Amino acid sequence: MKKTTPLLLLLVFGLLAGVFGGCAAQDGSLMPAVVVTATPTARPEGVKTVLRVGTGDSGEGLTPHFKIIEMFEAANPDIQVQLEPVGSGDYYARILTQIAAGDPPDLLQIGDDAVPMFVDKGAFLPLDDFITSEQYPLDASIYLPGVMEPGKWNGVQYLLPKDFSPLAIYYNKKLFDAAGAPYPQEGWTWDDLLATAQQLTLTDASGNVTQWGIQLPGPWTTGFEYWVAAAGGRLVSEDGASFVGYMDSPEVQRAVQFYADLYHKYKVAPPPADMNAFGGGNSEFDSGKAAMRLFGRWPQAGMKQNPNIDLGVAPLPAGAQRAGVLFWGGFGISSLSENPEAAWRFLRFYTGAEGAAIWKDWALPTVKSVADSSGLSSDPIEGVWLNELNHLTPRAYVFTPYWGQTADPALRRVLESVILDPNANVAELLTTAAQEAQAALADVKQ
Known part of the structure; x- marks a missing residue:
């Protein structure tokens, strides 16, 4: 799924509130209520149930969808599946327009941090009864650790996983070998990361940096949640009610200060090329001018083909504790679907073992079982990504559907400030950010 910026999500969620506000009951649920039952009446012989599937994927990314649909239709001749991709523009806005018109696809693809808002407004059917049904059950134990969790809200499963990416550290073996530096391994720490980055940061006779130790993702707030978790901190209370006392805690201060010091005090990371670009807009790692890069799996295929890089992938280093965060996309059944049972039959195939056997060639x-039988679990690169699932910490959006409207912008301002200003006072910035987020939360709840 295409990545969506916090600002865009804010605008989309504002539209969402307006759309659902016009067709919702006073308790916020969609009207009319949907009662899930078995398909009531048999269709005339030869007439197929037509399912529509909305996706934000496009181009070559549609190939696995079509392959899985072809397999499903061959095994289920009573159902025809129509894929509805949004090749350009805003996918969420398209969904919202369809919901407002009462005609969304039967199945919808949603990214992780949009799940609470869409579910909270009644856009999806709960899946728990489907999962435990007698006729078409789903064994949830087939999934890798942690990949079901982003599809839940308030303990109820609403979506099933399509694809995911943890964070990890890319490294260029060419640069490590030239410096005689050991490759990073499971069990390394922030101190080890710093020492390695310092060893691999090179300067010329004039003191100009010719090679950086690590490329960081700039003021990317969701990626920064790893640093917070590894420092032993959290950004919001478990009940989602408080930012003060959490965003401004000593643990979060430590995370922000260490991140800032990598840029300024230790000078092992290049400044962001574009503060507004996803991940900072830097190209040093791709050009062979940075030895490491912290990021998700999304650019890995291109890195493997890059002649400047002999690619390795290392686990995330531990701070006060070992931690990681997950980025995720999944599918759920629209609460307005007229064919929920047929939609469930396709969803369990799409996101189950049959579908995963196809998805594995793209993500x-x-x-x-698919990860193991395909050799991915033991692969020296892919196995690192899969092992990160054993160290996940819930992201902040899990605890409040208002994260993107309240604390995320405040955290971004902190990161921008400490990246741009080497003398920034981290404690003061976080105190202000926590208070601003708290005030914004109070406003949005009014």
């Missing part, structure tokens, strides 16, 4: 599979 990491979500099903453990």
